[in-house]
Amino acid sequence: MPANRFNGWTDLGIGVGLRIPHYSHILSRKPSVEWFEIISENYMVDGGRALHVLDQILEQYRIVQHGVSLYLGSTDPLNREHLRRLKTLIRRTKTPFVSDHLCWGSVDGTYSHDLLPLPYTREAVRHLASRIKAVRDFIETPILVENVSSYAEFHASEMTEWEFLAEVVEKADCGVLLDVNNIYVSSRNHGFDPAEYLEAVPPERVGQIHVAGHSHYERYTLDTHDHPVLDPVWSLYARAIERCGPVSTLLEWDAHIPPFEEVHAEALKARKFLARASAPRRARAPGAAGAGRGR
Secondary structure, eight states: OOOOSSOSOTTOOEEEEOOGGGHHHHHHHOOOOSEEEEEGGGGOSSSSHHHHHHHHHHTTSOEEEEOSOOOTTOOSOOOHHHHHHHHHHHHHHTOSOEEEESOEEEETTEEEEEEEOOOOOHHHHHHHHHHHHHHHHHHTSOEEEEOOOOSOOOTTOOSOHHHHHHHHHHHHTOEEEEEHHHHHHHHHHHTOOHHHHHHHSOGGGEEEEEEEOOEEOSSOEEOOOOSOOOHHHHHHHHHHHHHHOSOOEEEEOOSSOOOHHHHHHHHGGGHHHHHHHHHHHHHHSTTOTTOOOOO
8 A cells, every 4th residue: 555645643543523512621621632623714713712722722732623614616716815814723733734625615705604515527626626736835734635425416427426536636636534424424315335435535645534423314314413423434434444544533523512521432432443453554564573584
């Protein structure tokens, strides 16, 4: 397997999203957490409680930034003020990379505040690659792009979503934030095999993985992030770790948020899968027990 230069901290391990209901617990109890993910837009401000708390968190924990409004697939000009604020926050947090979604969400300066799916065309590939490169050059930080959950498809698409993702990241020379829950949700909505999707993702470009809970309804499956990860998603995660190695992993829990201990315990379920992926690599490492040596 080619070296993975997009996994910014190979020892990053398991992370938890930094959420307002948990601020007091984290600051007072100082739980043993390997890293926190922040939603960049919540902290792209000039002052106030959010930055005050973030600075205290930064004294003790590593932070990785995840965005929700770059809208890399939109055709509006890039918002330079947004990018300036993003870059300022990057300097504050020293995040090893930033991530955002492979989607669009704005038209003529009007923002939908939603992660809308794209048509999977070669024109869209070229457009996205150009935008990703422009953002990366401005913020001077590596970028990972995340596959989104989707509930509609375009007749104009010329390829599958997984082929589209692979072409975009190759042309843009960027990394992948692989959301295995989103793969599963979209597979339920569109009737494809999630394993086929996973097999097509270039493992050497996967720098982070997301897991989360979802909800089933009569006619569709929704990416809700409001309860524990379901077994089919853990199974897909296990296969992703087999292919990509022990990539840093985040549990998303964004609604009906329970106490911090419950969220953290759910995130730590990923440990057994990461341990299985790490064991063969340790066995192959130079000087590992049982390795052959010259005399």
